[in-house]
Amino acid sequence: MLSNEPSAPALAPADRARYCRHLSLPGFGETGQQRLLAGRVAVIGMGGLGCPAAMYLAAAGVGVIGLIDGDRVDASNLHRQVLYGDADVGRLKVEVAAERLRAMNGSISIQAHPVRLQSENALAELSGYDVIVDGTDNFPARYLVNDAAVLLGIPVVHGSVLRYEGRVMVLATAGAPCYRCLYPEPPPAGAVPDCNDAGVLGVLPGLVGVLQATEVIKLLSATGGGLAGRLLLIDALGTRFQTVTVPRRPSCPMCGTREITSLMDYDAFCGHSGGDEVVRLAPSEAAGRLSSGVQVVDVRESWEWAICRLPGAILVPLAELPGRLGDLDASREIMVYCHRGSRSLEAARLLRRAGFARVSHVEGGIDRYSAEVDAGVPRY
Template identity: 50%
Template sequence: MASHSSSNAGATVAPPRAPDLSTDELQRYSRHLTLPEFGREGQEKLKAASVLLVGAGGLGSPAATYLAAAGVGKIGLVDFDRVEASNLQRQILYSTSDVGRPKLEAARERLTDLNPHVEIETHDVRLTSDNALDIIDPYDVVADGTDNFPTRYLVNDACVMTGTPNVYASIFRFEGQVSVFATEDGPCYRCLYEEPPPPGLVPSCAEGGVLGILPGFIGTLQATEVIKLITGIGNPLIGRLLMVDALEMNFRTLNVQKNDDCPVCSDNPTQTELIDYEAFCGIPSSDSSQNGTDDVSQIPEISVQDLKQRRDDGDAPFLLDVRKPHEADIADIGADQLIPLDELEDRLDEMDAEPGSEVVVHCRSGGRSAKATEFLRKKGFDAKNLAGGTLAWSDEVDDSVAKY
């Protein structure tokens, strides 16, 4: 188990005794060594330290790149995705030739080429309540670059329970946030956001978009906080949330107080084990059978192959697109009508299908369309969700449909 210690001012982790730097390393890190506040001691602390990056995407790409270049001794990466063309606009670890490859395979190759003195450890798994403690515990610092609420709460709770500082960052459209959680005396993510937002309230980056350069900017700030924690220099963002608006180029810092009643990090926590974070965030299980009821997890679905076959047979149901118009401009599978999910209730009388008729609803991946399907069924429509949305259509029916 790694030894973790920190305090609010000049917080630092406690890696093992610093190893000596080789001649090549002295030359490679010379610009660090000439910094009076950093010097050889700081570089040796980096070499002795280990950092786990949860997510090797938009935030993980710049964070991993700069941490490897800086000379962090061991970098762990948790991810299970493959590189897609839509990643290349912001995930700078990858190139066009990497499309289709496992992200961890491409990331290891790139980071090792950047700095062969750094050990790259990969975890090709989805982080869950069953494996999070075992994966996180050996590392000195965690950098959370995830893009969903269940994993953010999971990472936070696991960091608190293992005593591992959590350098948090998030991005959306043109805005980003950075902070340091789960230190000995500082707040945790739950002190700031005690409860997750309702499912679907906050769109994903795939749905809402993100300025390509923003994760590079925010991920670099995240890597900076990691280095400050390891070396003990500067004033880390413990008890502070840095908020960045790239459009206005505006920076704000909010103070975050430790919650004395926090269920996880207080002196008398009420939650001492990891939980079901999908359920905690109100996300229904995907394992439920679809039996025709109006439960969100059990609404009727139709596969993209079945829809394609019915079109070919001249028996196509009415197809409703509940994405935003700009999404339809990117990928179009021939919907009969487009009404965004957040406008559907107010514009129901505009639908070109009558109650009782068969309607298939689609979005990008099936989440928004599931909500719309549930709503339409309550209004008397024979509605079905198109499983997998335009992504599945591109994968299984027509690869000329763009994936985004």
């Protein structure tokens, strides 16, 4: 819960030297810096957004920064996740990030939480923080962060990126909307691609992450206006910025009527856990079917196909699938896969609607297949 009154002791001489450019700012000064040093911020997701946000919050002197992420560094992260290098591939992100941030500023507390935020642990993990930085990259996680924050009374600085576009907004402050006001219903599973499938310009998460850090600093220091109730839209390709007013919805079940009083199954809420007639296969199950005569369809792009593929697969990129249904044998079972599962689920549902009776998709895609079944399949 935010407080405008600093609880930190008077600044030490070393603090005055380190943060002197803050101390000279009109309207910020010593009181603003004390508020930062007394502040506690949770950064959820140490990816493209979390890395730059955490770096600037550490440099600014936020007293406690909690890093929450259960993932390990992958080579495909390195073009945008700027806390990591080649030697860090395979290591836990929060451990590497904590080392780098402590080296940047040894006078603050960096707390590493190598866990995946879930309904079962979210309230405990986030309790006690003043502000949350949402650096997650999928809808179930964003709804989870939002709901936990509203229940705990903690504001969220939301950020998202896709291709050449970014968004930033402050959620769940007093009188401001929450994520459910912005998106009352999640989009159908697979309808919105993620960065794994659609790509992202490497520098764009840096821009959005720095803007998130800016909003956190203003919230903690009670300085200036912010993006509460305003969605900032960034078009990096056209170098355009605009804001859209988003009002709080009185009928919102989370921050309006408050009828939601506990966390839920967010995969089910977002349609990521069944509810259709597509068979979902674990990678080990998919491996067992490769020799059973199943028709294997790869719906990735040709550049991905060139990196790796499953034995016997045919390439039909998702965008081409509606026009190439005649290339598939409707009398055989069809097993669809992609990089990490979102495109293959969309493709499998398309095939079901087109009348194909036996359709399955590989959960987690070829990336999870490599991790769990065949390490010889290159990951990217």
